[in-house]
Amino acid sequence: MGGFPEGWAPGEHYPDKWARRFAIDFVGGDLKAAAPKGIEPVITLSSGEAKQIEILYVEPFDGYRIQFDWYPTSDSTAPGGYAYVPALPGGGYQRNLAVSVFPARAG
Numbered sequence: 001m002g003g004f005p006e007g008w009a010p011g012e013h014y015p016d017k018w019a020r021r022f023a024i025d026f027v028g029g030d031l032k033a034a035a036p037k038g039i040e041p042v043i044t045l046s047s048g049e050a051k052q053i054e055i056l057y058v059e060p061f062d063g064y065r066i067q068f069d070w071y072p073t074s075d076s077t078a079p080g081g082y083a084y085v086p087a088l089p090g091g092g093y094q095r096n097l098a099v100s101v102f103p104a105r106a107g
Contacts, residue, residue, distance in 0.1 A: 019051070019069040027063035041066050047080035048072045 026032070031039070035057075043050045053068040072080075079100045 019071045021067060021069050023065050023067040025058070025061065025063055025065050027061055031064060032062075035064060039064065039066070041068070043068060045070070045080070047074070047076070047078075 039055050041053055041055065043053065048070050050068045051071055054066070056065045056067070057063075058065050
C-alpha cells in the first residue's frame with residue numbers, strides 16, 4: 001500500500017485511495033513442490049481492482065504468501081467478493097478462496 005510491498009510507511013503521503021491488503025499463506029503440498037516452475041496468481045474480482053500482486057517465500061513457515069491490494073473503483077458500499085486461484089504452469093495446482101468485502105461508508 002502506498003507503493004511499499006510490506007505495508008504503508010508512516011510519515012509518507014496518504015494514498016489517494018485507500019485499499020485493503022489480502023495475504024494468503026500456503027504451506028507444503030503441491031504448491032511448494034512445483035513453485036520452482038513458476039506460480040501465476042489468478043485473481044477474479046466482482047468489483048474493484050487488484051494491484052501490487054506479490055508472491056513471497058516465507059522462511060519461518062517454509063511456505064509461500066501471495067498478497068495483493070484491493071482498490072475500490074466506485075463509492076459503492078455494496079459487498080464485493082473475489083475468488084483467488086494460485087495456478088502453476090499446466091494447471092497442476094488450484095485452490096479457490098471466496099471472500100466478501102464490505103467497504104466502509106465515506107465520511
